[in-house]
Amino acid sequence: MEKFKKGDILRGKKRSFDEAWHPIVFIGGPAEAPMAVVLTHAETKVESCNLKLLGIYDGKDHKPQYFVAHLIQKMSEWGPYRKEGELTEEDLKLVENTVSDMGSITWAEYLEYKKNGCPCHKKI
Numbered sequence: 001m002e003k004f005k006k007g008d009i010l011r012g013k014k015r016s017f018d019e020a021w022h023p024i025v026f027i028g029g030p031a032e033a034p035m036a037v038v039l040t041h042a043e044t045k046v047e048s049c050n051l052k053l054l055g056i057y058d059g060k061d062h063k064p065q066y067f068v069a070h071l072i073q074k075m076s077e078w079g080p081y082r083k084e085g086e087l088t089e090e091d092l093k094l095v096e097n098t099v100s101d102m103g104s105i106t107w108a109e110y111l112e113y114k115k116n117g118c119p120c121h122k123k124i
């Protein structure tokens with residue numbers, strides 16, 4: 001099993017939208033079921049948890065500019081995960097400062113937040 005370090009950008013093998021569609025930033029936990037933040041390409045009014053990154057990460061073809069401001073428990077069934085890049089140091093600090101005082105949530109909880117509004121972030 002590959003070892004990951006904080007700030008590594010990963011993709012899961014299962015790639016349907018409700019699984020590992022978006023890349024994630026490894027924050028901690030086991031490599032097969034990481035604690036992570038999700039990267040995305042847009043900020044929308046519905047997804048008010050999306051915050052803009054400071055720079056662009058050193059990755060492959062897809063360059064998200066936002067992250068979901070929640071520490072999310074990723075499912076082992078969505079793996080295995082593979083590294084495809086790293087966040088810049090500035091963006092890793094931004095992510096860590098944003099999620100450091102928050103508990104983790106499940107993917108299902110995040111999907112509810114997207115639908116009904118996030119208790120941690122005001123809708124725009």
